[in-house]
Amino acid sequence: MxxxxxxxxxxxxxxxxxxxxxxxxxxxxxxxxxxxxxxxxxxxxxxxxxxxxxxxxxxxxxxxxxxxxxxxxxxxxxxxxxxxxxxxxxxxxxxxxxxxxxxxxxxxxxxxxxxxxxxxxxxxxxxxxxxxxxxxxxxxxxxxxxxxxxxxxxxxxxxxxLSLPSDEDVAHYLESATEGREPVPKNIARRAARLAQGNVDLAFRYASDPEAIACRDRLVEELLRTSSAFEATIFADKLVEWVQRQAQDAADEHVSRAQREFLEQQGYDSDNGRLAKMESAVRAQYDHLGAAAEKKRLATRLTRDMFDRILDDAASVYRDVEIVHAHAQDAIGLLNREQRDAVVALAGSITRAEALDRVEAISIARRRLHGNGMLPLVFEALVCRLTRRCLSK
Ligand SMILES: [Zn+2]
CATH class of the missing domain: 3.40.50.300 (P-loop containing nucleotide triphosphate hydrolases)
Incomplete structure (x- = not known):
């Protein structure tokens, strides 16, 4: 060891x-x-x-x-x-x-x-x-x-x-029982490693949380399916609302945990009866940890991280389309293998130039996101551009 x-x-x-x-x-x-x-x-x-x-x-x-x-x-x-x-x-x-x-x-x-x-x-x-x-x-x-x-x-x-670990390294790690973890079944480990593309934290989440993979599947399927500007707008709004709610919940939970750990370090029982007896300096630090501004800052960061991941997932769809266009499915392999038929159908309905245009749209959305653009606007613009085939036809 x-x-x-x-x-x-x-x-x-x-x-x-x-x-x-x-x-x-x-x-x-x-x-x-x-x-x-x-x-x-x-x-x-x-x-x-x-x-x-x-x-x-x-x-x-x-x-x-x-x-x-x-x-x-x-x-x-x-x-x-x-x-x-x-x-x-x-x-x-x-x-x-x-x-x-x-x-x-x-x-x-x-x-x-x-x-x-x-x-x-x-x-x-x-x-x-x-x-x-x-x-x-x-x-x-x-x-x-x-x-x-x-x-x-x-x-x-x-x-x-640090280099990006290979899919094999990540899958192998998930399949083994290192550090007292339960080994992950081979098929799940392989899929988690493939979808995470070298992001070990994400691979862990995919391997341990079926809901995380299901969310990704829904996103990819929605992107592959949505075919009108109206649907795209509704989808973008729903997505933004969902992410913001998830980020807020995660931020609240993170802050509560930080407060609990702080109390434990200070030797306090975290049940509320004892809070009244806290010394004022400890109380001030406890309150500082839970300040609304702190939660808001954290939620903002988590929101941005989640959208970054969504953009990665969206980009993976068009990467797959480009692979189909280049007839390189056997050589390189699709990331979204589970949605293979829909990916192939999309590749048949858009040109290479259109696929590249969408990859470009995703980079623009990422720049806007990091430049603190308004989330709903950034995503509506993106999803509309990603589903443009139906506007032009
Ligand atoms: Zn040692």
Whole structure:
């Protein structure tokens, strides 16, 4: 067993990190892990932290390994970047704590889950620390791409690029019973891996939540079926409303969980009878966690993430159409195999230029989405353009 067991693919990266963790005298103290959403950056950062702290360089079984992997090591701090923007005060507090000596382990390790979500002003607070970390401190920064990372950061870190794991690697992992999970049946594991396209988090969701796959199927089938501007508008409205409701529910649940965990850390019972007895400072922090603005920020981010995924799913339909047009079904294989007949029918009813036009429409919608465009408008425009064949015929 080792801390790397839960990492999917990434063989070359693991080799580099294993070497770094086994020769602590030469260990680089500031790292940047770069890889697209869902590829497993945060999991890799945690595994690396465990390997650095472990007397056996990551055996996965000692107390130190288990504490780090469970997120309860006193020497490993993770700055989760769930919020849209990280307040500068949080970054300052992180820098202060990074300067302390480790309490039990070999290193004090600070992991920042997504450095590109930290505003430039707050990032500047980090620069000096990353350039010259405290004697026993290691920084592990993560980011989805190099574009979002300031050059001033890039020049101060050792960059490790994660690759997209293959469908086989992901499926194989799901099928095995690693980390005490139940193995996923082969056909479900294969399908989840294929649809997730290297996004390990998404593959987990597809493999464990039949509703997630069903939602995706409905979306793809609706896109393949919808054939009038009127239907497209209704579909877009329903989709936007559904996503916003899901995101709001998820944000509420996330905030409640954060509040519960905070109370537990403070030694309070989370039943309401005790809340009245909270000290005012604790109460203020508790309320801050549950502030309406906080929920709204989180819901906005989750909404955007969900729409990003919907755009990926929509793009997969036209990718498949292009594959049919190129007669490459056997060579490359369709992503939406379960909707094969409808994909082939769509390929017969639109030209290659039209398929490309739709891929382009999806990129435009993505740019508008990230530019904070009004969601209902962005989606109505997109779905209408995706179903245009019926307007022009
Ligand atoms: Zn260990």
């Amino acid at each position: 080792s801390v790397w067991d839960g990492i999917i693919g990434q063989r070359a990266v693991i080799k580099t990190l294993e070497q770094a963790a086994s020769d602590l005298s030469k260990t680089t103290q500031s790292w940047l892990f770069v890889g697209p959403e869902g590829v497993g950056r945060s999991r890799l950062a945690l595994a690396f932290a465990a390997a650095l702290e472990c007397p056996d360089h990551g055996d996965g079984i000692c107390t130190s390994c288990r504490e780090v992997m469970a997120g309860i090591s006193p020497d490993v701090t993770v700055l989760a970047t769930d919020q849209v923007a990280i307040p500068i005060e949080d970054v300052r507090a992180l820098v202060d704590s990074s300067e302390q000596m480790p309490s039990t382990g070999a290193w004090r390790i600070v992991i920042i889950n997504d450095i590109s979500r930290i505003a430039e002003r707050a990032t500047n607070v980090l620069l000096k620390e990353i350039e010259e970390p405290a004697l026993r401190t290691i920084w592990i920064l993560c980011a989805p791409s190099l574009q979002g990372v300031l050059p001033t950061i890039l020049s101060r870190v050792r960059t490790v690029r």
